[in-house]
Amino acid sequence: MTPLKGTTHERPLPRKPHQFCLCRRDRHLTSDFDVVDLLHTLVAQCVDILDTDAGGLMLVDPSGSLQLMASTSEAADLVEVMQLNADSGPCIQCFATGVAVSVADISATEEWPVFQRTALLNGFNSAYSIPMKLRGQIIGTMNLFGVKPGALSERDAAVAQALADVATISILQERLTRESTILAEQLHRALDSRILVEQAKGVIAQSMGIDMDQAFDILRSYARNNNVTIRSVAEGISDRVIPAQRVAADAGHAS
């Protein structure tokens, strides 16, 4: 997947019970959707359910570096980007270790000065970072920020991990579905074009009394001279809209 740098911002969701969250996700999985939109929705719902104030989600790109995919506010966006730039912070540590990182009081931390400064400046006093894992591989982190200091309860931490797990599965399913659709379409188009071209070559070869390679050259020069695709010329010949003789005459071959 191409890393989608950039974020979707502030689209506050009304406070809803858990069921709403599952329905939303199901709808997303069965219809055509944008992955950034899905990620934004997941983070926003997580923030909402766990009663935190903001959140962000980072995913690893094919080159192995983290990219910020979604955040629920400008403030969260800044804190996430600063961590990525400094390559340091609870989210980075969570990604590196695969273990959730809980920061109950940001002002009391010492290990991530850049993160600490940015978080405090943006009004956050607590943070919670959850790994997104699949079969031992860490694909990103989901991160929550609170205005008040305090740690997530054990129960909330378990809920957060469950939501991150669902997010992971959704992302992978989306990637897989999208890739298989694109591949199937490319294959279909390629086979279809190829067959049309071979048929058209047969028509030209027979009509002109030439071989298949010469027939293809004629097809190609006609396409070039007329600024159209080889496929469309082939289709025209197969459908008998373009007579083979015209194609040959245009390409400088008289029958």
Place this chain on the structure above:
Amino acid sequence: MSARELCAPFITGLFVDGASISVFDFAGRQSTVCATDGLAARADSLQFELGEGPHWEALATGYPVLCPNNRDSSRSAWPMFATTAQGLGIAAVFAFPMKIGAAIVGVVDLLCITPRRLDPHHVSLAASMAHRTATAAVRLATRLADDATSVEYEMAPALRREVHQATGMIQAQLNSTTTEALARLRGHAFALGAPVSTVAYAVVHGRLDFSTLPE
């Protein structure tokens, strides 16, 4: 990823004697991207011509098809293929569907020259190898079809282009539509009891002209 690299692991990993890989688009068009040897290529062509065999069953059902001994062909769902394959010296055949997500995109066909029962371990190994090969096989078939200069040969007949070239030639010979031309080509092969590819070869090489044939 070359055709050879796709096919070879099935031979070395499963101790079978031949393998071929073909993919299908959603209109049912087949492209055979590789076969390990002449016999595997023959088995693939045979199923392509007959329209029956483990290959088609795997494609239709999405499940592996295991036939440890072609001699049990009396109760076979593909009697013509089983008998002809036996005549070619093929004793056992297996077919594993290739899937991307839930979509079946092709089949890996395996054969043995002696009767062979695949144990459950090898069945699951073959199934997972087929699964892992799917994307690469689709990409390879797409690339072969996209490249106007790619060569088709016995071990990688791909789209069997001569059939389509012959169709175009017959279309010009009869001044007919493409569909009519293909039907005439198939009908003639059926009447002769010859493979479509053989008739197509004769047409492309100027040895058969449909305009001089009786209707």
